[in-house]
Amino acid sequence: MAKARIPVVAVFDVGKTNKKLFLFDEHYRIVFERSARFLETTDEDGDPCENLESVRLSVFDSLHEVFRREEFDVKAINFTSYGASFVYLDESGRPLTPLYNYLKDYPKALEDQLYQAHGGKDAFALATASPTLGSLNSGLQIYRLQQERSELFDKVKHIVHLPQYLSFLVSGKVYSDMTSIGCHTALWDFTKEEYHDWVGVNGLKEKLAPIVQGDDVFPATFPGSTFKVGVGLHDSSSALIPYLLNFHEPFVLISTGTWCISLNPFNSSALTKAELDEDCLFYLTYSGQPVKASRLFAGYEHEVQSKRIADHFKVTTARFKSLEINWRIIEHLSKDKRFNAQSLSDFETVDLAAFASYEEAYHAFILHLVNAQVASTKLVLSENTKRVFVDGGFSRNQIFMNLLAKAFPECEIYAASMAQATAIGAALVIHQHWNSEPIPNNIIELRYYRA
Template structure:
């Protein structure tokens, strides 16, 4: 059932009313959902300062909702800018009667943007409200690699079936008007026409390093590509070179090389395109300064196999008719050109008029990028590089496998600040690195110096929090500190990490994104320019009593790092 009403705003309070609703209390939002309220819209008639509200709900108990303490507090909070009923803070309102309806299609369905968020660890479909950009629902499953066949590869057929099945299950409750795409990097699909010429290679396959010596001689220099030479298949160029060398006949049949987000865009829309954020992310294939393919890519002839470069977030077309029929999606569901995931986290910030801003995108990888940062600070031997943002600009970046290292160190019990204090006071150290594949210390084997102490599960997790905070702090120092730092993704909900990082970075305000996933929000924002998506941030608080001990611990940790590097120097 649809409910419609009119309310009355005090003149001159329009901006304040919008501001308060942009910052709607999370507990109020959950309360409204619990009463079955959805598709809630409020419109303003500025000439009369009137508000017109509509929402859908089945079997709504309005009297019970009005008695809820959260509802009462909200009405009291709004009473200074609205007309209220006599004797209470409830807004004065009048019911509106429906007098006409025309061409109503799926009016009962919530209108959303679906974001395919394909990460190395998890695959998600995130549903973002088509007007506000607020996350409405997330469906996810674990991702895994298939080890049989020619080489370890991504099970794209299984992922594709899951995507189709999930979209089919969502269409009875959501009107999915568009689909945006974001994926992990260092991955491409070698196509023979509309089919795969070779399986989609897993970038963590150690066998790719068989060609490292020969490849190193051929690749373009760091000064051209800002891509460091990385292990395994983290340079996409190394993957392609290994596939070309190992399977020459199959590679000779390749007609198109599709970057990973564009592969899924092709399956959805039938359009083959390329895109700069995935092309320019430590691939060895792109010259970000000249905005063209690298000399190495041209020498190999691969530049001719990549389809036309299309703007990030551009509309590719509508969903394939057969796919719309299979899933129940609307035939005019728009498909948008996808983006590399850590670059998606930058999207809400790249157009901000700030001198510099650091964004920490955390997941399997912790990727730290400084918008408007200095490229001269980059050291290829520290896994520093230039990402290319959605506008095609080179962005100084450093990364390490923070999520994977944190998982390797932690226990199943969450650490408290008291546990953190124990780690610092007793000088228990975790020294990098605890994940193969990348970071400033990728060549070292991680170790824990517990000083002969037996750690409780909580202290073990606290050590993991301290370690990733110190690694992040170290990486930021290499890039150069900004006045403002925003933490997106998994670590934005880790209070110990935020407190430690804020205490370590006295000259920078550390903010945690309150959006569940910055990557999905950024992808949705790119593909739907009308979204009123505004990143919700909360300021992380430092712990003054912790700072002297933490600074001493950091100095000792870095001295051990320096000793470790000195011993490794021939």
């Protein structure tokens, strides 16, 4: 008798470095995984950019491999990816340009021209909840193409974010979703809850694909296929979904990686200029609700300073991973004003010769980093916040987690661990379309830290 096939959802998680495909069963356990890395290519200016053709071929190669495996019954497919990059499609659905890198230098004159035409830089940034970030404000990438290469721009039929381009490859449908529009694109007017005036004035609305909810699905274009295709999601917003579905009391999620992003889905108070200057912004959930967020470049700084401390004391950075918090060291360091600063970069001027050991130096750095993290998180904290969840690398750092709990005695602090939160978010958001089981309540493992 033939063995019953396992119902699964396939999720493509396309990061800047790694491109992954996961198959999750109905209990959200990973039953198959495939990872790839591609060499970058260059755009017409010689700047590095994603190889869009490699990504496209990889999607089809991966799907063909999965469909050949008889043990799996693919019920649905979804996509999650970094959001600040656009694909410009012609009449027949082919990309007209490279996938421009969001770190590409942006011409200041062009930026000023757009801001001045729409109330000035501050008013524009406040309305669109987008700190001024050049090409990272992906809407400005569209403006640049329109202004600098108008003949090519005239051939553009549809403009889609990268997650929706990946979805289009399988569904043949061209759509936009709220999570991609909402991530510092400078396209969305958060006060009016619609595209900003400049989008209409410049004739972009008809080229931007129609907006759908992030939990919508479409039939696939493959002949004879029965699986559903999700619209795709921006990665930071996708990682928030498991928490939104599991916890209904007000919380803040600190998602830690190269950037540590504090996300508060229960704070929709309008951004102030002061918050904007501190790198606060709004994201949008898959259903279009605003999420106030603040960002800190803490993971990057941790990498740099850990290496500096390790080199100075002639140890490896692996030593720091198993360090437990030493409260005597913390008490001693807390009296030193140098480690109570809230600027992340101040520690680089601290002379490491002042410390007796690598343990003391590392404690001093984490104390410094947590002070900066607390200041960043407080920018989005609401009075009704009951819990703070930390996921990613710092959730496994004992010193960081204990100091954070000490800094927020009025909140419950949890280290949250979930294998592949971003991919699981993209699977969960379309749960009702493929999964007959209830959403499990043990997807997120929590470890409580007492103040």
